[in-house]
Amino acid sequence: MSTSQEAATVVLDIGAAGKAPATTSVAAPAPAPAAPASSQPRKSPGTFFFRRKDHGSRCVALLDFLLRIAAFGPTLAAAIATGTSDETLSVFTQFFQFRARFDDFPAFLFFMVANAITAGYLVLSLPFSAAVVLRPQxxxxxxxxxxxxxxxxxxxxxxxxAAAAMVDLAHNGNLRANWVAICMQFHGFCQRTSGSVVGSFISVLILMLLVIFGAFAIRKR
Structure with missing residues (x-):
């Protein structure tokens, strides 16, 4: 009994040894397709922020340029109107005349010179303002x-x-100092000087806006 079992075991071992071990071939996974290369350069996260910042600075610079042009007109008009303020009033005869001229009042003379200087400065500052528009940084x-x-x-x-104080004195006078209001006689002189003062104050407001915008733009930098 034991001999037959041993013989059967030997036969099984020989048969198993004669057979080649079965090999299973596993197919390698196909490589994933490569992602298409982007033709545009990748933008950094802060690029959009800096572009928005430069765009805002350029808009402020352009507004600065336009305000300088707007301030030039009233300033030049005030200087010309004051410099040509001259009116002669004839009383009774042509040999007895009263004359009102801007250079007879130091305040009006200072006013005319200041407006002329400011108008010249505004013209000279336009190229610098245009350079800031092109290069806001x-x-x-x-x-x-x-x-x-x-x-x-x-x-x-x-x-x-100073000119506004003189215009008020010319319109209303001063009873305590016995200064009469000359605008009742010199209508043309008072109209020109009053208009010049109004135009000059408009230019002052525009220049104040320029200062505010300039300080705001520098603070952002």
Whole structure:
């Protein structure tokens, strides 16, 4: 019994040894298709923010340029109107005349010179303002324009205030000092000087806006 079992075991071992071990071939997974290369360069997350920042600075610079052109008109008109304020009033005869001229009043003379200087400055500042529009990242030009604008605001505001006091005196007079109102006789002179003062104060307001915008643009930098 044991001999037959051993013989059967030997036969099974020989049969198993004669057969080649079965090999299973596993197919390698196909490589994933490569992602198509992007033709446009990848943008960094902060690119959009900086572009928006430069766009806003350029808009402020363009507004600065337009305000300088707007301030030039009233300032030049005030200087011309004041410089040509001259009226002669004949009383009884042509040999007895009264004359009102701007250079007879130091306040009006200062007013005319200040407006002429401011108008010249506004023209000279236009190329610098245009350069800031083209290159909004330049801080040096903005700072230079801001300092000069502050000086012009102080000069023009002082001159306009002095001229406004003289216009009020010409219209209303001063009873305590026995100064009569000359505008009752010199209508043309008072109209020209009054209009010049109004135009000059408009220019002062525009220059103040230029100072505010300039300071805001520098602060953003």
């Amino acid at each position: 330049t801080t040096g030009l903005r700072l230079l324009l801001l300092v000069c604008d502050l000086i012009m605001v102080a000069l023009l505001a002082a001159a306009a205030s």
